[in-house]
Amino acid sequence: MTRPGGRSARVRDAVHDAVVELLAAGEIDAAIPKIAERAGVNPTSIYRRWGSRDALLIDAAVTRLRTTSPIPDTGSLRGDLLGWAEGVERAMRDRHGQILLRALVATLSPDEKPLEYLRARGDDLQAVLDKAEARGEPVPSVDEVLDFVLAPFYLRVLFRRPVEPGTAAQLVDRLLTAL
Amino acid sequence: MTRPGGRSARVRDAVHDAVVELLAAGEIDAAIPKIAERAGVNPTSIYRRWGSRDALLIDAAVTRLRTTSPIPDTGSLRGDLLGWAEGVERAMRDRHGQILLRALVATLSPDEKPLEYLRARGDDLQAVLDKAEARGEPVPSVDEVLDFVLAPFYLRVLFRRPVEPGTAAQLVDRLLTAL
Numbered sequence: 001m002t003r004p005g006g007r008s009a010r011v012r013d014a015v016h017d018a019v020v021e022l023l024a025a026g027e028i029d030a031a032i033p034k035i036a037e038r039a040g041v042n043p044t045s046i047y048r049r050w051g052s053r054d055a056l057l058i059d060a061a062v063t064r065l066r067t068t069s070p071i072p073d074t075g076s077l078r079g080d081l082l083g084w085a086e087g088v089e090r091a092m093r094d095r096h097g098q099i100l101l102r103a104l105v106a107t108l109s110p111d112e113k114p115l116e117y118l119r120a121r122g123d124d125l126q127a128v129l130d131k132a133e134a135r136g137e138p139v140p141s142v143d144e145v146l147d148f149v150l151a152p153f154y155l156r157v158l159f160r161r162p163v164e165p166g167t168a169a170q171l172v173d174r175l176l177t178a179l
Numbered sequence: 180m181t182r183p184g185g186r187s188a189r190v191r192d193a194v195h196d197a198v199v200e201l202l203a204a205g206e207i208d209a210a211i212p213k214i215a216e217r218a219g220v221n222p223t224s225i226y227r228r229w230g231s232r233d234a235l236l237i238d239a240a241v242t243r244l245r246t247t248s249p250i251p252d253t254g255s256l257r258g259d260l261l262g263w264a265e266g267v268e269r270a271m272r273d274r275h276g277q278i279l280l281r282a283l284v285a286t287l288s289p290d291e292k293p294l295e296y297l298r299a300r301g302d303d304l305q306a307v308l309d310k311a312e313a314r315g316e317p318v319p320s321v322d323e324v325l326d327f328v329l330a331p332f333y334l335r336v337l338f339r340r341p342v343e344p345g346t347a348a349q350l351v352d353r354l355l356t357a358l
Contacts, residue, residue, distance in 0.1 A: 105337050106285040147350075151330035158284050158337070171326075178357055 012063075014039040015046060019060040023099050028106075032056070054107050061104035062120065065091060071124050077132035077139060078176055084125075085149050085168035092153045092163045101157055122146070138179045148175035191242075193218040194225060198239040202278045207285075211235070233286050240283035241299065244270060250303050256311035256318060257355055263307075264328050264347035271332045271342045280336055301325070317358045327354035 018039035022030040032053050036043040050056035069087025074080050091097030122142045129139045140148070149171045156163050197218035201209040211232050215222040229235035248266025253259050270276030301321045308318045319327070328350045335342050 102284070102287075105281075108281075108337070108339065146334060147331040147353075151334035152326040154337070155325060155330035155333055158287070158333070160287065174357065178353065 011039075011041055011045060011049075015041060015056065016060040016063060019057060020064065020096055020100065023103050024096055028103060057103055057107050061100040061107075064100055065097065065104070066120060066124075068094075068097060071128055073131075077128070077135075077137045078172065080128045080132070081145065081149070081172045081175070082169060084128075085172050088150065088153050089163060089165075089168040092157050093165075098157050101154065105158065121150075140175055140179055144175065144178075148172075148178070190218075190220055190224060190228075194220060194235065195239040195242060198236060199243065199275055199279065202282050203275055207282060236282055236286050240279040240286075243279055244276065244283070245299060245303075247273075247276060250307055252310075256307070256314075256316045257351065259307045259311070260324065260328070260351045260354070261348060263304075264351050267329065267332050268342060268344070268347040271336050272344075277336050280333065284337060300329075319354055319358055323354060323357075327351075327357070 015035065018035045019030075022028075022035060022038060027034070030053075032046050033043045035053070035056070036046050039046075046056060050059060068091040069084055071080055072083035074083060092101070125142050125145050129142065129145075133139045149168075152171055153163065153167065155161070156167075194214065197214045198209075201207075201214060201217060206213070209232075211225050212222045214232070214235070215225050218225075225235060229238060247270040248263055250259055251262035253262060271280070304321050304324050308321065308324075312318045328347075331350055332342065332346065334340070335346075
């Protein structure tokens with residue numbers, strides 16, 4: 001849908017920036033006209049592309065959280081998982097990252113259809129696990145990676161417990177030891 | 180502060196019930212006068228006791244989530260943790276439990292002071308671990324119990340992934356194996 005670097009990508013980035021800035025300023029209920037004004041785009045473009053404020057907020061949060069924790073290709077399962085988890089750790093120690101996670105969770109109303117947010121990350125992680133398996137390494141399931149690594153980070157942020165430096169390595173090693 | 184069974188406890192229960200019912204009906208923004216009306220109490224009593232709608236909502240969610248997952252005294256660490264985790268599993272498979280967790284997380288604004296929600300549960304769990312240690316069993320830390328057991332449940336509910344029956348036993352055994 002989006003050509004990287006094209007006008008469409010620039011609009012998306014500007015709109016995502018506006019969402020993050022408004023959230024960071026405490027304007028968690030900012031409606032589309034206000035977001036459009038801040039992004040310097042026409043509200044109609046936002047309605048056409050995202051349909052609703054909630055859909056836009058989820059897209060912005062998922063895109064940004066994903067961008068801040070890319071999965072590297074280091075040649076070992078531990079290296080790949082650690083690189084990713086250190087990105088998650090950075091995002092979860094960062095005020096903007098925390099705000100995005102909280103906004104994401106708060107936006108998901110309980111009766112909506114199951115969320116696809118974790119699917120994209122799950123697909124990224126599955127690719128890492130497939131490579132490790134092809135190298136003959138023992139591998140966990142994606143669900144185990146989410147339980148062991150992502151869930152403890154999110155619990156800390158959502159309940160405002162501190163995310164200590166080194167948490168990523170601790171959680172990844174806990175997972176690999178459990179294999 | 181509250182004498183169990185006294186008038187104060189009855190008011191608290193009625194007000195908590197009203198909060199849960201309004202949340203379940205989708206009225207997540209219900210203000211104190213509406214909650215008071217539904218509970219059949221004077222709004223002034225609510226303002227005096229809880230101070231704000233958010234404080235009331237957090238108290239209701241914490242109290243109810245704690246009540247639905249009491250920690251038994253079975254004589255073994257696995258038995259105690261499993262009894263507790265099965266209560267969490269029931270609450271997290273229940274629509275009201277899911278709504279309370281979501282409301283709790285959504286109510287915690289990112290810039291408030293660190294939340295004490297997990298502390299009460301942490302104290303309960305510490306008592307279990309102390310008993311097990313006194314019996315000579317190897318014990319995890321409270322943080323490990325939260326990471327291994329609570330965090331995966333909460334991740335599932337907040338991102339609307341299914342909580343499968345048997346999750347409690349799987350997570351508790353994962354924790355005990357890691358010891």
